[in-house]
Amino acid sequence: MTENPARESRLLRGVHRTVTGLHPALESIVAAIVGLLIGAVLMYIWGFDPWKAYWALLRGAYGGSYEWASSLARATPLILTALTFSICVRAGMFNIGAEGQMMMGAMAAVCVALFAAPTVLHLIIGLVFAAVAGALWSVVPAILKVSRGVSEVISTIMFNWIGRWLALYLAIYVIVDRMRPEKTLTVPVTARFPILVRGTDLSASIFLAVGVALVMYFLLWHTTMGYEVRAAGLNPTAARYGGIRSKRTMIISFLLGGITAGLAGATIAMGLPPSYAIFGGGAFPELTNLGFDGMAVAMVGRNHPIGILVAALFFGGLNAGGRVMQFYGSNPVPLEMIRVVMGAIVLAMAIPELIRLFPAIKNQGERFFAVLRRRRETRSKEGKA
Amino acid sequence: MNENAGPEARRDADSYFLRAEGITKIYSDGTVALKKATLEIHPHEIIGLLGENGAGKTTLTKILSGLLPPTRGRVVSPRGPVRFASPREALDFGIGMVHQHFALVGTFTATENVALSHEKPFSLIRLAKTRERLEALMEESGLRVPLDVPVEKLAVGEQQRVEILKVLFRDVRLLILDEPTSVLTPLEVDELFALLRKLKEKGTSVILITHKLKEVQSITDRIVVLRHGEMVGDVRTAEATTERLAQLMVGKTLEGEPTAFELSAEQLPRALSASRKKEFSGEGILHVIDLVARGNTREIAVNGVTFDVHGGEIFGIAGVEGNGQSELVECLTGLRVPVSGTATIRGTNILGKDPRQIYRLGVAHVPEDRWRLGLVLPFTLAENAILGVHRWEEFQGPFGILRRGKVNQHVRKLMDRFDIQATGPNAPAKSLSGGNQQKLIVGRELAKDPAIVVASQPTRGLDIGAAKYIRDLLIEMRDNGRAILLVSADLDEVLALADRLAIMYEGRFMTSCRPDTLNREQIGMLMGGVACKEVA
Numbered sequence: 001m002t003e004n005p006a007r008e009s010r011l012l013r014g015v016h017r018t019v020t021g022l023h024p025a026l027e028s029i030v031a032a033i034v035g036l037l038i039g040a041v042l043m044y045i046w047g048f049d050p051w052k053a054y055w056a057l058l059r060g061a062y063g064g065s066y067e068w069a070s071s072l073a074r075a076t077p078l079i080l081t082a083l084t085f086s087i088c089v090r091a092g093m094f095n096i097g098a099e100g101q102m103m104m105g106a107m108a109a110v111c112v113a114l115f116a117a118p119t120v121l122h123l124i125i126g127l128v129f130a131a132v133a134g135a136l137w138s139v140v141p142a143i144l145k146v147s148r149g150v151s152e153v154i155s156t157i158m159f160n161w162i163g164r165w166l167a168l169y170l171a172i173y174v175i176v177d178r179m180r181p182e183k184t185l186t187v188p189v190t191a192r193f194p195i196l197v198r199g200t201d202l203s204a205s206i207f208l209a210v211g212v213a214l215v216m217y218f219l220l221w222h223t224t225m226g227y228e229v230r231a232a233g234l235n236p237t238a239a240r241y242g243g244i245r246s247k248r249t250m251i252i253s254f255l256l257g258g259i260t261a262g263l264a265g266a267t268i269a270m271g272l273p274p275s276y277a278i279f280g281g282g283a284f285p286e287l288t289n290l291g292f293d294g295m296a297v298a299m300v301g302r303n304h305p306i307g308i309l310v311a312a313l314f315f316g317g318l319n320a321g322g323r324v325m326q327f328y329g330s331n332p333v334p335l336e337m338i339r340v341v342m343g344a345i346v347l348a349m350a351i352p353e354l355i356r357l358f359p360a361i362k363n364q365g366e367r368f369f370a371v372l373r374r375r376r377e378t379r380s381k382e383g384k385a
Numbered sequence: 386m387n388e389n390a391g392p393e394a395r396r397d398a399d400s401y402f403l404r405a406e407g408i409t410k411i412y413s414d415g416t417v418a419l420k421k422a423t424l425e426i427h428p429h430e431i432i433g434l435l436g437e438n439g440a441g442k443t444t445l446t447k448i449l450s451g452l453l454p455p456t457r458g459r460v461v462s463p464r465g466p467v468r469f470a471s472p473r474e475a476l477d478f479g480i481g482m483v484h485q486h487f488a489l490v491g492t493f494t495a496t497e498n499v500a501l502s503h504e505k506p507f508s509l510i511r512l513a514k515t516r517e518r519l520e521a522l523m524e525e526s527g528l529r530v531p532l533d534v535p536v537e538k539l540a541v542g543e544q545q546r547v548e549i550l551k552v553l554f555r556d557v558r559l560l561i562l563d564e565p566t567s568v569l570t571p572l573e574v575d576e577l578f579a580l581l582r583k584l585k586e587k588g589t590s591v592i593l594i595t596h597k598l599k600e601v602q603s604i605t606d607r608i609v610v611l612r613h614g615e616m617v618g619d620v621r622t623a624e625a626t627t628e629r630l631a632q633l634m635v636g637k638t639l640e641g642e643p644t645a646f647e648l649s650a651e652q653l654p655r656a657l658s659a660s661r662k663k664e665f666s667g668e669g670i671l672h673v674i675d676l677v678a679r680g681n682t683r684e685i686a687v688n689g690v691t692f693d694v695h696g697g698e699i700f701g702i703a704g705v706e707g708n709g710q711s712e713l714v715e716c717l718t719g720l721r722v723p724v725s726g727t728a729t730i731r732g733t734n735i736l737g738k739d740p741r742q743i744y745r746l747g748v749a750h751v752p753e754d755r756w757r758l759g760l761v762l763p764f765t766l767a768e769n770a771i772l773g774v775h776r777w778e779e780f781q782g783p784f785g786i787l788r789r790g791k792v793n794q795h796v797r798k799l800m801d802r803f804d805i806q807a808t809g810p811n812a813p814a815k816s817l818s819g820g821n822q823q824k825l826i827v828g829r830e831l832a833k834d835p836a837i838v839v840a841s842q843p844t845r846g847l848d849i850g851a852a853k854y855i856r857d858l859l860i861e862m863r864d865n866g867r868a869i870l871l872v873s874a875d876l877d878e879v880l881a882l883a884d885r886l887a888i889m890y891e892g893r894f895m896t897s898c899r900p901d902t903l904n905r906e907q908i909g910m911l912m913g914g915v916a917c918k919e920v921a
Contacts (some may be wrong), residue, residue, distance in 0.1 A: 242772035309414075
């Protein structure tokens with residue numbers, strides 16, 4: 001049990017720094033290209049034309065203002081859930097719980113439909129609700145970690161499930177739309193994010209996401225609190241020596257992470273036309289996986305708020321363009337292929353770690369053959385004797 | 386005796402089992418750990434390997450047991466030269482080593498641990514057979530351990546016995562033990578020594594690494610002394626006196642110079658200047674009374690130490706590492722909660738407080754491990770320069786903003802004043818050389834304007850220039866009336882700097898006096914656990 005921190009720091013190794021010695025941004029780009037290539041090979045094997053498919057993907061993602069708007073709209077919640085993961089990584093912890101925290105945030109945001117308020121105020125109240133709900137859902141695992149030593153990896157995953165089913169219960173029985181029981185109450189117009197580009201999903205929630213990313217950047221790199229959080233994440237013993245209370249930085253990072261995850265839920269409930277509601281029927285089609293995809297975005301964005309903005313735009317583009325890919329040409333590529341590409345990119349991010357293993361594997365092999373050779377020699381010697 | 390020895394008993398009594406010839410080991414970072422060491426190991430022999438930290442004891446045994454290849458030199462058996470690519474090959478040859486830190490799987494039983502260590506990869510583990518042989522072995526050697534309890538539930542002494550069984554299970558003819566008694570109770574030490582004598586009867590050779598003079602004299606046949614990687618003595622135990630061994634271990638006293646520390650004479654002119662002779666009249670700053678603390682493995686590491694440190698003096702704590710110095714420093718700097726005792730700084734209790742509260746009382750801490758404790762390596766120079774002082778008023782802007790401009794100003798001042806060579810405040814700390822990293826830490830701590838500086842191994846691993854610079858800084862602080870607690874395994878350093886000296890051995894102070902009242906032999910004996918009275 002005493003080895004736990006060591007094992008976890010080993011888990012976290014390589015998250016902050018690059019292994020290949022390349023610039024982190026370059027490493028992420030290489031990983032993205034490798035992922036796309038793997039996707040191309042798979043498409044080729046299954047008889048699709050990868051170049052046509054990717055061309056469709058590119059046009060569907062960034063081919064015009066409508067496409068850009070769609071990509072940005074899909075990037076919005078990913079920015080926020082990616083921030084959840086990366087803030088906690090910077091503090092030296094794995095918060096896998098963005099999914100559950102985001103769902104709680106979405107439910108809290110829907111609650112604004114229960115009362116009336118003036119336009120902007122209504123929206124702000126909804127955001128506060130979502131942020132508080134996300135933070136509450138996030139801080140419980142952090143408190144368990146700090147007080148009882150419960151691994152945050154395990155507890156946040158469990159909290160994802162509790163959160164998901166609790167949210168489903170709320171969506172189906174409590175804040176349900178009595179007329180259309182498959183969805184929750186509709187967020188009233190006064191509490192909606194205004195649409196930025198007519199006919200698209202892109203709402204002003206993108207400003208919220210970008211703003212939060214910038215605030216988090218400032219918080220982590222330009223405040224005393226951020227300094228303490230990063231110090232505790234990089235070297236907990238040195239932080240303790242420096243008078244930093246790591247329990248405090250853990251709680252802070254989880255609170256901040258929960259807030260951003262909760263806001264991600266709010267951008268869906270209050271910013272996604274046309275329904276402005278969450279569908280309990282079909283078990284949250286708009287929400288599911290946003291938290292986990294956020295982790296992929298955080299990794300590609302190298303856990304840096306600015307890197308996350310770029311990575312989220314890329315992943316948003318994949319999601320938006322993927323829809324176009326599936327009705328393009330005579331032999332359309334199914335949407336699932338895009339998820340394969342995403343998976344391949346995340347795997348490619350881990351390849352530098354694998355490269356480092358090669359010398360060790362080589363050493364082991366050489367040693368093995370040396371043993372074989374020596375054994376053969378002694379055997380032949382014995383034979384002669 | 387020969388009837389007990391195995392099939393290899395063809396050798397006559399004076400033929401050797403193994404000989405290390407001219408072994409030199411240079412580590413990749415350029416450290417010369419061993420210089421042309423030559424050691425002949427005979428059957429029926431217990432050899433004591435004696436030396437201070439970094440003398441090369443462990444390096445030599447690691448080479449013999451196949452953990453490290455020698456840079457130059459060779460290991461020879463009567464049948465010709467041998468080379469071990471791994472500990473397993475050495476074990477096949479009959480050389481087994483029990484390390485200071487055990488290599489046991491905590492959740493496995495003793496039987497499973499032994500089975501694990503001797504089975505080849507992919508072979509079947511035959512637990513019943515292992516257990517049978519193990520029981521026979523326990524009967525034969527008198528080394529009893531519970532076989533069906535997970536080893537993590539066993540006492541440390543029992544765990545060590547499992548380690549020894551693991552090695553004996555392979556019929557070793559040379560058993561190497563690295564500081565085996567440091568974790569044992571006196572009774573367990575007696576049991577261990579009884580076993581070693583029994584093994585010796587059977588013809589096994591034993592190498593015992595230790596720094597405890599009494600032990601080495603009570604059990605060994607021959608004592609080999611290493612100092613700074615060189616073999617400075619190879620004496621029969623019967624002929625060796627405690628004084629002689631202590632002298633060999635810590636170095637010779639030069640004729641005519643009462644305290645001739647080679648280092649100090651040229652490097653520390655100011656330390657040897659008149660300042661030491663004066664009686665310090667500074668106020669008492671740190672008072673420690675009867676402090677008891679446990680180490681990381683719950684053993685009693687600090688066993689009732691009492692001392693105080695005054696302004697204007699350097700209080701040095703010498704001793705072989707691992708005798709409780711680290712734990713003592715951690716207690717005083719808020720990193721460890723002691724079991725009992727009191728410690729006050731200017732009358733305010735510091736025990737059980739966290740580092741931040743202790744720093745507020747005017748404590749600066751130069752930690753022993755600069756990479757683990759002193760620095761956040763991926764951080765920049767500037768970020769590291771404010772670790773621990775980052776909540777200073779002058780760095781705080783509105784809304785908790787860290788004023789980067791002020792921080793950089795502070796760093797530039799430090800870089801100027803403490804001669805830190807770096808490309809700028811934003812250079813990553815890991816790009817700095819070891820000397821500059823240490824200057825950064827020392828500078829950061831001294832810039833706190835502390836009442837007391839707790840410096841633990843402040844010059845370890847530094848080149849002569851940087852070490853001298855840091856020692857001069859400590860002296861300067863002392864002359865400015867600050868109290869300094871210096872803990873160092875480098876005896877020369879403590880002797881040169883300290884106004885008063887304590888020698889720590891197994892969690893206690895062996896003595897506390899002015900350094901010039903002791904000669905080197907006495908110090909060597911104290912470090913080895915032989916009290917002054919017994920000497921006189």
